[in-house]
Amino acid sequence: MDTIFALASARGKAGVSVIRLSGSGAWAAVRSLAGSLPEPRVAGLRKLWLADDVLDEAVVICFAAGASFTGEEVAELHVHGAVATVSAVLRALGALPGLRLAEPGEFTRRALEQGRLDLAQVEGLADLIEAETEAQRKQALRVLSGALGRVVDGWRADLVRAAALLEATIDFADEDVPVDVVPEVLALIDGVATSLRDEMRRLGAAERVREGFEVAILGRPNAGKSTLLNALAGREAAITSDIAGTTRDVIEVRMDLGGLAVTVLDTAGLREAQDMIEGIGIARALDRARAADLRVFLLDDEDVPLIAPEGDDLIVQGKADLGGGVGLAVSGKTGEGIDRLVAEITRILSARAAGAGVMTRERHRFALTRAVEAMESARSEVLKGADRVELAAEGLRSAIRALEMLVGRVDVEHLLDEIFASFCIGK
Amino acid sequence: MKHFDVIVVGGGHAGTEAAHAAARMGARTALVTLRAAAIGVMSCNPAIGGLGKGHLVREIDALDGVMGQAADRAGIQFRLLNRKKGPAVQGPRAQADRTLYCRAVQAMLSAQPNLTIIEGEATDFIVNAGRIGGVILGDGAQITAEAVILTSGTFLRGLIHIGDRRSEGGRMGDRPSVPLAKRIEAMGLPLGRLKTGTPPRLDGRTINWDILESQPGDDDPVMFSFVNSAPFVRQVSCGITHTNERTHDIIRENLSRSAMYGGYIEGVGPRYCPSIEDKIVRFADKTSHQVFLEPEGLDDPTVYPNGISTSLPEDVQADYVRSIRGLENVRILQPGYAIEYDFVDPRALRPTLELRDRPGLYLAGQINGTTGYEEAGAQGLVAGVNAALSARGAEPVIFSRRTSYIGVMIDDLVTRGVSEPYRMFTSRAEFRLSLRADNADQRLTGIGRALGCVSDQRADLFAQKMSALEAGRSLLDSAQFTPKEAMARGIRVNQDGMRRSAFALLSFPDVRFAQLRDAAPELAAIAPEIAEQLARDALYANYIERQNDEAQAIERDENWAIPDGFDFAALQGLSNELRGKLARSQPQTLAQAGRVDGITPAALTLILAKLRQQQRARSA
CATH class of the missing domain: 2.40.30.260 (Elongation Factor Tu (Ef-tu); domain 3)
Known part of the structure; x- marks a missing residue:
């Protein structure tokens, strides 16, 4: 197979960028740029040369075929993250004979073709690459290590047992199987159904860990939301000015709060709109705020929230620098109370993340829903009596199938398309 | 030297079904057996059918085979098993009079044109350039053919045990067919050992x-x-x-x-x-x-x-x-x-029951690791039809799991092999609600007619039944009831204002055809047995609808053909065990590969990835 290469880390300005090569010519290609190679699996500092010019000084790591991510010969170049440097190295690689830029998902596909990953692992890996923060990494690692497979196998075993009990009354009707299997069948179905429903509840939280939580900051115009956001983010993300109604759209800032990926939304000020554009801004702010995982209401002394806070929502006193309030008070301008607010948001979101199960994808939710429906149908047929036993068995069979779909036992074709489509270049 | 299109060796249930099917297909067929009088002997229990097995008999019959008709002629006690459960799991069964059964089978064989019965012992095969081209009899006579079907039951190293006494033989009282067994053993086919027993x-x-x-x-x-x-x-x-x-x-x-x-x-x-x-x-x-x-x-x-x-x-x-x-x-x-015997690992077979490495030689029945007359007969039919097709150079027919128990069995055998004598159960069929004993003719008679193994007489009967079913169905579809009208007849439905057809109402538990006929007198035109059949169809209609996705997924995977000679051993990243299993069963489609015991999603993905790669390479 030919040798492919691509930028494996995120595009754009960064401290370090990683360029990965895979294929039988990977080492030779790097040797031609670097002159010599370090021992496999040992990082070595090398100058990368193009003719007489030094392109960059890079950390080079080689992996032997059979002991690499793709199963093929692999090399990684950790170069300085400047866009110009990366482009120069990629260009130099592209000019080498037998090398070409990888297609989207091609590294993973190769890993798959070399049997380096099973399907659940591939999905877990996709998440791992996307993981920006520690919690995401942990969850992705759980899927990779087969937690999903083990959980599903447990449920499957119980349902198979229930199905086998029913089947015994069907296929061995003429023999000595007088025991009433219904109580055990119902107990098994109920047990698995309870676990499935629990898992579905955790599913929402798991999805959040993967995609990141959304926290909306709400308050009247000029209550200091943008200033607060800037203080949280530590950079000028939203324009702040003293004129009410400056933020006319929803501004998002993605950040890491205590290991969780959080997108903080700065919303338009909540008041009667003065013009159409502001009106649209307010409507959008309200929609996003309602859909967010957590709302932080930034209030002046006499303010009442315009939408009702729910659950864990935080109500904080804004502009603490202008005169103390009670309870949680912050000032974006002086930084007063910001640490406490961050701690509070982190505490709430961490509690939710802790409830996250092992299922993280929409596909999982779909399969669980199907399984639960099928089990409910099986349950009601079991209760209708022995003359409907084949229908009860059918319900269990489709529940088992739905669970198997979860770990990729069937419908490989679809799953593959989905997986390969969701991969970008070089991963 | 005599020449036939198809030679069948063995006169048991697989052999008779194979010979009759090949002859029905128009192939000049010879049935070689030790004793013509022993054709159709029931060597184990005197009963035909049962759960799963009854389904097979119905399917054999739908394809105009022997077993169903012979069992009806010999039946001395008929019971429909699971009568109180749904029609999908009801299995017809009968005690059969051994003598009458033999007589019925023999009568059907001798009435069948194109079929010659030869008494003798097949002792060797004629081989032309690796292809099996006939058999040699004990007296040295040679019979050539385009295809040979071996249905020799338990004769491979058959050993009968009574306590510590042992004797060689395939069945009590029959002498073992040693030379041919030796010949098979020398072929180096993968063999396993099974045992079974009989009561006094x-x-x-x-x-x-x-x-x-x-x-x-x-x-x-x-x-x-x-x-x-x-x-x-x-x-x-x-x-x-x-x-x-x-x-x-x-x-x-x-x-x-x-x-x-x-x-x-x-x-x-x-x-x-x-x-x-x-x-x-x-x-x-x-x-x-x-x-x-x-x-x-x-x-x-x-x-x-x-x-x-x-x-x-x-x-x-x-x-x-x-x-x-x-x-x-x-x-x-x-x-x-107790008798123990060698069987040929059926993973060495194609879904036509032809040996992959010995073109021209088909195996059917107990030699493939199955047990039961019905399983044997159904395999005989598959081998007979395919041998006849091959003899005339036509494409083989492969029965799908989606449409028959025959397909389920053949697929199980050739993809998963056997670890104990293989017997049919209804639970083996994932499309059990569609694969019913009552609709075997609707599923298969048309296919059989197209293949050429169904007689004119049966085809006419079938055509009449189908048009009666269609007419009945359209009456049931056009008779519509509002929820109120249904309630008035004691049928409880959601009061949602939706009109429902009589066919839809028939799928409700507790709704009887008679209730609907009272409400819509035009339904009286439907004959009782047709109404019963339509009610059975209606009962499962919703479930079958829901299974369609799944059936289509299987069909899609069935369409991913794995070419002959696909090198499973060269697939990187599979465990040795799995590689061995795939190499042994040589699945011919991705669907079959998915059913190989112990297969993992990753393995399947790998195969698919490889197939895609080859496809890309071809199109490039």
Whole structure:
């Protein structure tokens, strides 16, 4: 197979960028740029040369075929993250004979073709690459290590047992199987159904860990939301000015709060709109705020929230620098109370993340829903009596199938398309 | 030198079905057997059908085969098993008179054009450039053919055990066919070893029937064949008795003398049909086991005690049998015995039942690791039809799991192999609600007609039935009821204002055709048996609809053909075990690969990825 290469880390300005090569010519290609190679699996500092010019000084790591991510010969170049440097190295690689830029998902596909990953692992890996923060990494690692497979196998075993009990009354009707299997069948179905429903509840939280939580900051115009956001983010993300109604759209800032990926939304000020554009801004702010995982209401002394806070929502006193309030008070301008607010948001979101199960994808939710429906149908047929036993068995069979779909036992074709489509270049 | 299109070796259930099918297809067919008089002999229990098995018989019949019609002619007690459960899991079964069954089979064979029966022993194959091209008989005569079907049952290293006594042979009283067995062994096919057993045969005149429970047949007997509607001969009852503690004590005390427990047997026996020794050892807490006393014929005093097969010595057999109620003074006509035999790993076969490495040679029946007349017959039919197709250079026919139990069985065999004698169960069929005994003709007769194995007479009957079903269905579809009208007839539906057809209402539990007919008099035009069939179709219509996605997914995977010679061993990243399994079963489609035992999603992905790669390479 030919040798492919691509930028494996995120595009754009960064401290370090990683360029990965895979294929039988990977080492030779790097040797031609670097002159010599370090021992496999040992990082070595090398100058990368193009003719007489030094392109960059890079950390080079080689992996032997059979002991690499793709199963093929692999090399990684950790170069300085400047866009110009990366482009120069990629260009130099592209000019080498037998090398070409990888297609989207091609590294993973190769890993798959070399049997380096099973399907659940591939999905877990996709998440791992996307993981920006520690919690995401942990969850992705759980899927990779087969937690999903083990959980599903447990449920499957119980349902198979229930199905086998029913089947015994069907296929061995003429023999000595007088025991009433219904109580055990119902107990098994109920047990698995309870676990499935629990898992579905955790599913929402798991999805959040993967995609990141959304926290909306709400308050009247000029209550200091943008200033607060800037203080949280530590950079000028939203324009702040003293004129009410400056933020006319929803501004998002993605950040890491205590290991969780959080997108903080700065919303338009909540008041009667003065013009159409502001009106649209307010409507959008309200929609996003309602859909967010957590709302932080930034209030002046006499303010009442315009939408009702729910659950864990935080109500904080804004502009603490202008005169103390009670309870949680912050000032974006002086930084007063910001640490406490961050701690509070982190505490709430961490509690939710802790409830996250092992299922993280929409596909999982779909399969669980199907399984639960099928089990409910099986349950009601079991209760209708022995003359409907084949229908009860059918319900269990489709529940088992739905669970198997979860770990990729069937419908490989679809799953593959989905997986390969969701991969970008070089991963 | 004689020449035929197809030669069938063996006159058992697989052989007769294979020969008859090939001849129906228009192939000049020879059936080679040791004794023509033994054609169609039931060597085990005198019964046909049952759960899953009854489905197979119906499918054989839908393709115009032998077994269903012969069983109807010989049936002396008909029972529809699971009568109280849904139609998808009901299986027709009958006790058969052995003599009448043989006679019916032989009559059908001799009435079949294109079919010649040759008495003799096939001792060798004629091989032309690696292809099997005929057989050589014991007297040296050579018969050539385009295809040979071997249906030799348990003759490969067949060993009969009665206690510590052993004798070679494929069946009690039959001499073993040594030369051909040696020839097969020399082919280097993958072989395994299985065992099965029979109970002692009893003299019914010495059974005290008066004190035993009796089990009559059904009041409205259900026939196997779609062309028959009532039994042909007098009907009788079976007896039921039970083993007891004393029986179990006798067996326990003599376990070491049993061939099985004395360590004389290495073959694997069926878990669903254990010997009485097995039952007593494995279910030690049970103090009694049911025994069915099945008459072997109307004019034959022999009784087959179903449930106590054994390999104990004769004297112990006599002791434990006489400890059973009603059998105190019974005379044993023939002792029970265990038989172990080699079978060919069916993963060496294509779905046509042709050996992958020996073109021109087909295997069917027990030699493929199955058990049961029905399983054997169904395989014979598949081999017969395909051998005939191959002889005329036509494309083979592969029966799909989506449309028949035959397809389920063949697919199971060739992709998963067997670890114990393979028997059909309804639970093996994932599309069980569609694959019913009652609609076998709707599923298969059309296919059979197109293949050429269904006679004009049956095709006409079938066409009439289909048009009656279609007319009935359209009446049921056009008769519409509002929820109020339905309620007025005592049918409880959601009061949602939706009009429902009579067909939709028939799928409701507790709705009877008669209720609908009262509400819509035009439905009276539907004949009762047609109405019954439509009601069975309606019952599952919603479920079958829902299964369509799944069926399509299978179809998609069936369409991913894995080319001959696909190198599974070269697939990087598979465990050696899995690689070996795939190499042995050589799945021919991705769907089959997915059913190979122990296959993982990753393995399947790998195969698919490889297939895609090859496809890309071809199109590039």
